[in-house]
Amino acid sequence: MAEQQKKMVEAITAMDEDFAKWYTDVIKKAELTDYSSVKGCMVIRPYGYAIWENIQQDLDRRFKKTGHENVYMPMFIPESLLQKEKDHVAGFAPEVAWVTQGGSETLTERLCVRPTSETLFCEHYAKIINSYRDLPKLYNQWCSVVRWEKTTRPFLRSSEFLWQEGHTMHETAEEAREETLRMLKVYEDFYRETLAIPAVTGRKTEKEKFAGAMETYTIEPMMHNGVALQGGTSHYFGDGFARSFDITFTGRDNTLQYPHQTSWGVSTRMIGALIMVHGDDNGLVLPPKVAPIQVAIIPIAQHKEGVLEKAREIADRLSETFRVKLDASDQSAGWKFSEYEMKGVPLRLEIGPKDIEKNQCVLVRRDNREKLFVSLHELEAEIARALALVHDGLYERALANLQAKTYVARTYDEFLDIAANRPGFIKAMWCGDSACEDKIKDETGGVKSRCIPFVEEHLSDVCVCCGKPAKHQVYWGKQY
């Protein structure tokens, strides 16, 4: 109660006033995370963690359905193992945490706390892959990883975060490429079907790809304020790591060959995306499939005879089908309305004496506050329908935002004007030279290539930056 009363006093900052402040206000008031005394590390509180559990369950089902198995690798990587693949170590060494002491002894070789686990998977694969019959190996791991970040924000960029990392090995390059794109598609489906988030997908440029990868594919949702979030990546490695780690197999033609590799991952960043794509000035707005509470039941005039009993009866009945919370506390109904709006609960169910008389209740959608009067006879069906409407409503709204904030630039002046004045994605042609990416980033305060989409539009013949012949259409934008 003490905590709750404090919450009544502080209002959250409006999105338009200060988006960054709005974001941290929502996280605090919805009780998603807490800060800890460890630099850049967050405590994920029960309500935040419950969102992650729902995300995990859904994704894990998708991974298993596509033939993947879960494993667990050590959290430490000996320095010599990390150094086996040159590009990889160059990319990660500057941002890892090093263990140098175990108990009272100084280690002869320091160990890094895994920033990602390609090297560990490769070491294991070298031992268990001998024949083409052992392929493919389709492993995934759920764990936490550490990247020593200088500036951190809950969910978006933290020194430690939770994620999954898939690491697979294949007989041919073609199969590995198929896997890379299959898993990007799994992410895309998951974003759309479960998180209600639309996104742009495509290939990263050379400059932006993962350390050690031959190709990196990405899913890039747009936040409400027009800024991109790299929402998940899928990498094709060729046989580079396999050569560095001496992973070989006897092929169908009895020759010794190197397998072809992929990796792919998404993280607790997705919770950041949920907040910034769907949230509003009243707080969090959660898509029904990951909401820890799908229906908040609020008794109206609960002191009146029969109201609480009826509310409990409904809660018991609904909890067999939905994630339900009955709030029978002595707070006012108005306080409860705000509380569950803040927490982003997709549906509020109000039940009072008059409703009981008519054998009905009121459903209120979080996304648009639409009220539905629903007969108690058809409650389950009506709630299922309303939850589907909330999901679709959220998706449509996010898609409209993404479309409205996607611009086309044909000249560099146009590009600079949009970058300065209209936050969002910019579609523009590019020559393929990373020098233009550097120039754009410098002259726009951070606009980067997001990706080369799978279906490119022909917007002009020349690079928007240097005027040389264009090779690709690129999505550009600032990012978290």
Added chain:
Amino acid sequence: MAEQQKKMVEAITAMDEDFAKWYTDVIKKAELTDYSSVKGCMVIRPYGYAIWENIQQDLDRRFKKTGHENVYMPMFIPESLLQKEKDHVAGFAPEVAWVTQGGSETLTERLCVRPTSETLFCEHYAKIINSYRDLPKLYNQWCSVVRWEKTTRPFLRSSEFLWQEGHTMHETAEEAREETLRMLKVYEDFYRETLAIPAVTGRKTEKEKFAGAMETYTIEPMMHNGVALQGGTSHYFGDGFARSFDITFTGRDNTLQYPHQTSWGVSTRMIGALIMVHGDDNGLVLPPKVAPIQVAIIPIAQHKEGVLEKAREIADRLSETFRVKLDASDQSAGWKFSEYEMKGVPLRLEIGPKDIEKNQCVLVRRDNREKLFVSLHELEAEIARALALVHDGLYERALANLQAKTYVARTYDEFLDIAANRPGFIKAMWCGDSACEDKIKDETGGVKSRCIPFVEEHLSDVCVCCGKPAKHQVYWGKQY
């Protein structure tokens, strides 16, 4: 196949010949773990991890049913935070891994990789507990922890392992004590109902309790060879940590009070217990509730017309209710029998041309090789019944082992004789002085007090070791 053929050649060591070697052979051949280049850290392979996932799901349901919520705390603990509770730091500091560098900078304060998270939970609780209305807080975390072990063995003792750690705060000492015992009971039920493992439970002596706890309760199953495994612990802390971390709340009487705390945990050690309690000379024997594959379907004479089709039809049908694997590979039926026995699959289903004619199949129990001829009409019901029989059979056999290897010692000579010649638990009286525990441990090569049971037997009036008046009946035994 290359891997599989190698397996055919090596047989596993017999249990009676060399139990330790048998244990590592089973782990290797059932593909539960692999060694890594990181000292004392293991790779948990898909089959091993699938057991852990089943354990997790079952336990998590039990935790949530008793009102607990999951959270995630940082994996690092600043040295100053670890030092806040004196007994706790003294217990853990000698065996932690220290991070001293982040990226290229040397940290001003070193961070330990969590060996357990009391200190982090306390830091968080200090911020969110203000009033008696905020209590109880019933949090749990699934994560990995690190303890820098000198000698390690897969699952039993490794530098990193997976576990859950519950940390709860209560208004009164009585409520915290109730929670401590409630969670021990949850573990006991889980061991019996899910792992099919009987155990002795009770309170640890002062000498054996957890660093910083007032009381530690333990569950101690007995391995097949008579050696104990500390299978899970539940601790009552009183308000010691609360005082060290300045966690206070306003009580019902409006005074400032310290809350009362518990913690409790079980780990991947339980997989070690599964192996050593139920396994036999043919390999792993898994209780049906955690077995990744509950029924292995082996087609007999699979080249004959209709056999594979029927096997596939049965597999599809059964996979709606059970975890099923059809092995349609070109290995011989005999090879497959050994393979799934090695992997501990509770039931084998054989289906061949003659069975198809009679519309039946053969079920073979892993625990006792009993054969059942079953009509395909009643297959689901018969499999469910057979799985329940396997579970009960495993429990009964383990209980018989525990009872047969539990001895009573009334004199010190008896005690030494049993300790030297009959591995198992020894019930004997104790004066309450840790000097006797030290003496017994020294003179028996490692027999320790397992616990003081909840219902003590009166075996004699005096301590089995020193002859002074007895205070308690204790279970003694060697441990992993």
